[in-house]
Amino acid sequence: MKLTVNGRPREIEGAPLTTLLHVLREELGVTSPKAGCEQGGCGACTVLVDGEPQRACLTPVGAIDGSEVTTVEGLGAPESLSALQQAFTHHYAAQCGFCTSGMLMAAEAYIARGGTDDREAIQEALAGHVCRCTGYVKIIDAVAAAARGDAFDLTVTAAGTAMTNLGGVS
């Protein structure tokens, strides 16, 4: 089987029923999709398959042979964050960070299909994603800002305080 993962063609050795999540994390070392509930309920493993968000934990890799898979690693790099990643940073939309990968991928697809800053529509688009820090308000703030095409000054937060520790863990 073959997949294109973040623009790079990959040969897959896993059996067809192996989950895409397992293939990404264990076979290819792509670790942004998180193994949370592994039953489709938390959203942390969400990746884009041919541009649409999909639970990697529910997807047998044999069902998507030949597809293009995009994960957070394919969105931006620490020194060149995507617009959505900048919005999440500026709005402090990540707390513990476990749900962030899935939120980003679902939001990326939401904006790509023409999603606006309508908070109810964003909630519906992210309905399958659980944030156990309960940081939903700032996540929705960030997605709305990115959907509007806001520009972000990453030296300060949305609350106006100085941004420190950007892009790393200290």
Next chain:
Amino acid sequence: MTQATEVLLPTSADEAVALFGDGSGVTIVAGGTIVLPEITHGRIAPTRALMLSGAGLDTLDAGGSTVTIGAALPVARLAELAQDVEALAQCALGVADYEIRRQGTVGGNVCAGAGRDAPRGDLQGPLLALDASARSIGPDGETTEPVADFLGHRAGRLLLDLSFEKPAASAFAAIEYPHTHEYTVLAVTGVRTAGGEVRLAATGLADHGTRLPSAEAAAGDPDAAGAAAVADVKLGDDALASAWYRERTLPVLVRRVLSKLEEAR
């Protein structure tokens, strides 16, 4: 575990039927949203898995007076029927979330057995009210039968498609979902046919959904129909609601559906 599984990847409906054979020892994987967690968490270990993703069973034909839905059609695509069968589209939009609706299939939803915590099969209600025909294969070969009969022996069969006549009007009412990923606590669907017949069905019940014949007989009087509906169902306690609560809510949902059908005249 999956290494030992023989995986069958048919590329046509005919090939899927041939590979399914009499169904013995075959685990059907359509969208994967129900089966994959069972495998991941070690609750099942398939010996032969029939993956339907490339079998061409994801068809939707609503061009004429009959609608035919391929068993592997993603649930999300039922939204395309919003004009013709509002109740089915509305019910489908209540299933799980954006991602799961795109991946889970109509066949998987209809064929799901009762879950550990609650009934499943949200789409059964609208399909029962539409008096859909289910075409499936099993040990006895291919059968086309009312979906009500199919639900009684669906385990071990491969559902191919569902078809029904477009109704004159349809309506759906459900208890609000406690969470995106919960199944229907209780839902009622009503259909009025071109000939004026009113059919009612409920989901959120033990094992699978059911028609409400006593309520149908009293459909001209919503209060009487609501009260009569309770005799048509077997209500249970589960993680989502008690039988006590469902018994008091069912008449309300029946009245709402009949009221919506009346408004649609």
